Amino acid sequence: MKKSMAEGNLTVIGEFILLGFSELPNLQGFLFGIFLIIYMSILIGNGLIIVITKVDPTLQTPMYFFLGNFSFLEICYTSVTLPGMLSNLWTQNRVISLMACAVQLSFFLILGVTESFLLAVMAYDRYVAICRPLYYPLIMNHKVCVQLVVVSWMTGIPGQLIQTYKVISLPFCFNELNHVFCDVPPLLKLACGDTSVQEFSVYAVAVLLGMVPFLTILGFYLKIITTILKLPLITGRQKAFSTCSSHLIVVGLFYGSGIITYLIPKSSQSGIAKFLSLFYTTVTPMFNPIIYSLKNKDVIAALKKLLIKLLA
Template sequence: MSRQGNATVFSEFVLVGFAETQQFRLVIFVVLLCLYIVTLMTNMMIILIVKSDPVLSTPMYFFLMHLACLEACYMSIIIPKLLEILLMKTTIISFQGCAIQMFLFLFFGVAECFFLAAMAFDRYVAICHPLRYTIIMSRNVCWTMVTGSYTCGTIVGLVHTTVTFRMPFCGMTVNHFFCEIQPLLELVCGNTFLNEVQVIGVALMAIMLPFLLIILSYIGIIFTITKMPTLERRYKAFSTCSSHLIVVVLFYGTASSMYLKPKSSYSPPVDKVLSFSYTVITPLLNPVIYSLRNKEIQGAMRTLWKKMALQKL
């Protein structure tokens, strides 16, 4: 590394991780490794089930399959490095590696925001316009939504990563378990007000815009459900949305509390817990929520197990 005034040109960073819980790091390592394996297996299982069962070849499960794939990748850019930190107490990550990790994290995170909005719109069309559902939610429309989600993720990831890593850093110790924006801004030399405004501004677009689309979709859904003549039909309509609502609350609640605030309110212990919840807990719970609360997924899973058991005989 070389000095340039008060700033330093670093070739690597040090990730501190959960320094507050070092005495429990081996226990946390084992638990986290088990959670990671379970999450990968359950997400991969959802992908396999949706791909193998023709009954699930609908837009809702098309989006669910892509969401499962996205979350498996989302976790895989964070958890392996965190496991290394837990074993080594602290760990080194190169400047380029840190930038790549930030980009991929933002790419998958923002894409998930728009995926959840697309899934909400799918439920809106299914409940509010059932006769036109197959026309509105055509294969081309579904792929356009998927492509658009990844495009938004790419744009946000490139903007944040490029702006952040072109700034001069006055430190190399990142008080976090991965290269997230807020802890990196703590290391930037000088006034970071404009960068904070940029982070909040982009977050408003990437987090609040799809969240607004979700709210509008559910306003239409609730309005339609209240007009249904029987309680049974109302319950059936709402049950198709309940899993998605739980996932939305979990993901948006933690992500917005992390990004829609100024740097001055950044608290490493609290924000590490928030980051842990939407990088580890939410991807773990999502497939569990969808599989346990969805009878079609459960039925497809039983069918798949039977096929696999017959093949072994």
């Protein structure tokens, strides 16, 4: 829908057309099936992690408290984009209103920031456990854990709401969004005139709310690795590395694709950005339960106990 403006030849864009995978008309049904399986896997896998971290007595520790919260976040994160993608693939109706796009974008950005900070909190938990083990129960008490999670969820809200308003209020010359959901880089491509100020704002916020947690994680792991290498026994080193490796893999998957998507100038981006965004919004949440399960004997044991109870 385009409403003519009283002055000039500009138009006000009232809705966008999400092109998605329209260049693959013969694969719409196949893609729907693939993404439905991915979404169900995310819901079931992360749902199981949430359940076992709540009910299993052996998992009532800060590390699994954060893991349960992280799994809940992954479900929320993918639910912002995947149901809409599935609807578009099923109905072939790719139209999204400006307001719906703004709501989707704001939740997507807020939850992305939350994930960055929660990953940093999980790295801090591992740092305290390995580098200051004697003080771990005192430092990481339940009250502190709850406060860290709340701060992670709340930090991105003000800035990302402002960010969303800045992007959505731009004058748009085109309404065909070459993406699978509303995201900042593809929206900037549709804006009229010079958007360098908005681009700088986007990348500045991305550095502040994305790269700062990432660098914090690297700092914690630098100290963790230094401490581990000082351990006298090889078995002690292996156990310490094992408790960190799952988190490091998830960090690498999330930040690797996210950095490429957001920190490459829009003029240099191509269709690969669409697939990279899918990577950190669907693939990472899908593999999160698998990564933590394969690397953690306690999680495997808890899952087995839960399955036995369900099948009994």
